Structure formats: structure tokens, C-alpha cells
Amino acid sequence: MSHVLSCKNLLKVFGKQEAVSDLTFSLKKEEILAILGPSGCGKSTLLRMISGFEKPDKGEILVENNFVFQEGLNIPPEKRNIMMVFQDLALFPHMNVFDNIAFGLLSKKGKKNGNGESKKIIKDRVSSLLSLVGLPGFEKKLPHTLSGGEQQRVALARALAPKPDVLLLDEPFSGLDAHLRVRLREDMKKILKANKTSVILVTHDQEEAFSFADRLLIMNKGELVQSGVGRELYTGPKNSFVASFLGEANFLTRKEAFYFKGLDSELVLEEEEKEEYILRPHDIILKKVGKGPDGSSLKGVIKEAQYLGEMMSYKLLVKSDHQSERTLVVKNFFKDFFESEEEVSVQIQKISGVGP
Numbered sequence: 001m002s003h004v005l006s007c008k009n010l011l012k013v014f015g016k017q018e019a020v021s022d023l024t025f026s027l028k029k030e031e032i033l034a035i036l037g038p039s040g041c042g043k044s045t046l047l048r049m050i051s052g053f054e055k056p057d058k059g060e061i062l063v064e065n066n067f068v069f070q071e072g073l074n075i076p077p078e079k080r081n082i083m084m085v086f087q088d089l090a091l092f093p094h095m096n097v098f099d100n101i102a103f104g105l106l107s108k109k110g111k112k113n114g115n116g117e118s119k120k121i122i123k124d125r126v127s128s129l130l131s132l133v134g135l136p137g138f139e140k141k142l143p144h145t146l147s148g149g150e151q152q153r154v155a156l157a158r159a160l161a162p163k164p165d166v167l168l169l170d171e172p173f174s175g176l177d178a179h180l181r182v183r184l185r186e187d188m189k190k191i192l193k194a195n196k197t198s199v200i201l202v203t204h205d206q207e208e209a210f211s212f213a214d215r216l217l218i219m220n221k222g223e224l225v226q227s228g229v230g231r232e233l234y235t236g237p238k239n240s241f242v243a244s245f246l247g248e249a250n251f252l253t254r255k256e257a258f259y260f261k262g263l264d265s266e267l268v269l270e271e272e273e274k275e276e277y278i279l280r281p282h283d284i285i286l287k288k289v290g291k292g293p294d295g296s297s298l299k300g301v302i303k304e305a306q307y308l309g310e311m312m313s314y315k316l317l318v319k320s321d322h323q324s325e326r327t328l329v330v331k332n333f334f335k336d337f338f339e340s341e342e343e344v345s346v347q348i349q350k351i352s353g354v355g356p
Helices: 043-053 097-113 119-132 147-158 178-194 204-211 228-236 240-245 254-263
Strands: 001-014 017-026 032-035 058-063 067-072 082-085 166-170 198-203 215-220 223-228 250-253 275-278 284-288 298-307 311-319 325-333 343-348 348-355
Touching: 017 043, 017 223, 017 250, 032 178, 032 204, 043 082, 043 198, 058 082, 082 147, 082 215, 097 119, 097 147, 119 147, 147 178, 178 204, 198 204, 204 228, 215 228, 215 240, 223 228, 223 240, 228 240, 240 250, 240 275, 250 254, 254 275, 254 348, 284 325, 311 343
Parallel strands: 032 198, 032 215, 082 166, 166 198
Antiparallel strands: 001 017, 001 058, 058 067, 215 223, 250 275, 275 348, 284 343, 298 311, 298 343, 311 325
């Protein structure tokens, strides 16, 4: 599949700080790519450079194999066929839904023919988009009369109106409550896939990135750390930063990993040549003493129990070799409930290596 967007060796410096450092990546046609990283890692700066609101200090940006930025060339935002949905949505409060969505068509097309699209074409396009985002008949409503989720859908429709080559989403779900956030991102993904839109989503929410995107790009301190399919990054992190950022992890030394392996013949130890390993909290099974798996002789003591609604989180003290002890984080769905200071039987299912 061909690339709709290519960024090559992008650099952006603010003062003495490199916000984005020598970053190269591509976006395929109809792909949803999530750029994931902690606050201040440069992901929003990257989005602003792609859209044209921020000028890179070095590098190249191509859209549909045409340069929009290189040395001596910087195409302004309004001439790039790229649209963005901002965190605050930026709907015009004095305009109704129809006019908000039609604004994108008028501003983009009007520069080409002086009059913009014909009224009928605009009306049909707005009506089609409102049906696409699940808001038929909302044309005359004002933004303040809409719910947060409805405002999100209007902002999406406005961004899709001029049929952009690339759609940029800058943490669009951050202002919504948890239940609405999950439902809306599911609906939005279906809409974007049905519309065959090429998308870049910026987020710091791992669950959002996993569920929404086809592929993830992990950034830290302005640099691209690792990219790939979510499951591959989660199970095969390049380093400890990626491992911990994509989900809670217990980090083990080589000595600890092989000690646990020696206690349980059924434990899966992946990549035995590594020096550092991760043990995910959900890969630890706890049972009442006397009810534990036959293959494991590992015991532990619950030091802290925390109720999380769907599951329990425990801090478990275990022997990590013949002389030492350490605490592991364990997360289990409800099967057995364990009290603080209770002794438990422990089975570790899988330990994975970290790094190349």
C-alpha cells in the first residue's frame, strides 16, 4: 500500500531544547496511526509541523508524494489538504451545525473558483456527513445545545468535509467521561474506516492507542523509540521505557527470571539470552495455599490489596532467588480474594525478554 504522508529527518528546536529530533516515519493510505508518548515528548509539535502551523528547522514533509515542506519551501496550512480536530474542538459558537461543517468546504473550495461549491453540493455534502457521523437532522442546532459526544461528531464531520488527504486528531477524546470516551472512539473508528480516511491520532492513553489505531509510533524526548502493531510492541518492547509505558510491568534481572523458571517447568521464558526481562501483572496467577498448581513451588505473601472494580491489584512479596525477596505487582480478575498478609500459592505463566 502506498504512503499518503512521509516525514523525513524532522527537527524542531525551542531555545536549546529539541522538541522533535531527527524523526522519520510514513503513513499509509487509509491507515490509522497513533503517536503515543508522555506529556512533553514532542507529539503535538509533530502534528503542528505536519499541518503547517509550526515550521520545522530541518527535514522534509511530503503529502501524496508532493513536498509541503523542505529547505526553501513551506506550504501554508490552508493550501495543504490536511485537516485537524483539536482538543477543544474549536467549533464556532455563533454558527449552527450546518454552517460549522460547511465552513470547511467554503474555506477550502472558495479559493479555487471564487464562489466555493454550489449551495446544492454543499447541502448534500453536509447532509451526507451528518448521516455518516450519526447526527441526521442536526443542521440547525447550535454547538452549546449539543452534548460533548455530539460536538465531537460535528468537529469530525467538519474536518472530513473537504475530503482531506490526512486527518489529524490531537487527543480528541481527552475531555470526555470514561464511558462516553470508549463508545465515541469505537464509533469514530468505524466512521473513519468507512470513509477510507488516513489518520494520525496523538494521545498519551495506551488503551486508546491500542483500540483505535492500526499501528503505533512511540515517542520519548522528541525521538521515535519504536513503531509497530500494538500487540507486537506490548509483547516485544525495545527497551524498558516502551515496556513500562505500554502497561504496568515487573522488571526482572536475568538471575531472577531463571530462578522463577527453575521453580516451574510450565513457565514460558521467552528469549533466554536477554539481560533484562518483564513479567506483566496479569501473567501471575494467585491461588489459596493448598489449591495451587502442581507444577509451581513458589509461595508469596500479600502485602497490599487494592480494589479496582473489575479486578484486584496486589503487591506480592516473593523470593526472587535463594537469598533475596522482592515485591511484584499482580492484577487478577475475581476468582479468589486475598487479604493483606495472607500466604498464597503463585504460578508465573510467562516472562519476556526486553530489548534487541
